[in-house]
Amino acid sequence: MVDEMSPIALYIQLANLLEARIKSGEFPPRKPIPSEPHIQQEYGVSRGTVRAALRLLRERGLVVTMPARGTYVAEKKA
Numbered sequence: 404m405v406d407e408m409s410p411i412a413l414y415i416q417l418a419n420l421l422e423a424r425i426k427s428g429e430f431p432p433r434k435p436i437p438s439e440p441h442i443q444q445e446y447g448v449s450r451g452t453v454r455a456a457l458r459l460l461r462e463r464g465l466v467v468t469m470p471a472r473g474t475y476v477a478e479k480k481a
Contacts, residue, residue, distance in 0.1 A: 405446055413448055414455035418463075420446070421456060425465050425476050432478045436466060 405416040421436065430436050437445070439453045446453075457474055460466045468474045 405448060414452045414459065417442075417446055417448060417452060417456035418459040421460060422463065422465055425460075430476045432476050435473045435475050438473070 405413050405420070407413065409416060421430075421442075424430050425436075436442075439450060439457075442448075442453045442456075443450055457466065457468065461468060465477055466474050467477050
């Protein structure tokens with residue numbers, strides 16, 4: 404869970420939690436990650452926090468977002 408009292412921004416905490424789930428294989432490559440509303444509810448954060456976390460994961464090369472289709476786990480780099 405995210406820690407609201409942590410000095411680390413909520414979206415960074417959320418991105419790190421989602422990254423751990425991707426790296427563990429819980430979210431496999433080429434499969435969609437849960438929807439924004441699902442992530443909001445699961446972690447008790449705002450939509451803006453979810454979007455910022457997903458943007459950070461895109462910057463890290465861990466996910467790709469396809470308009471009108473959703474966000475998917477990127478294929479592992481060789």
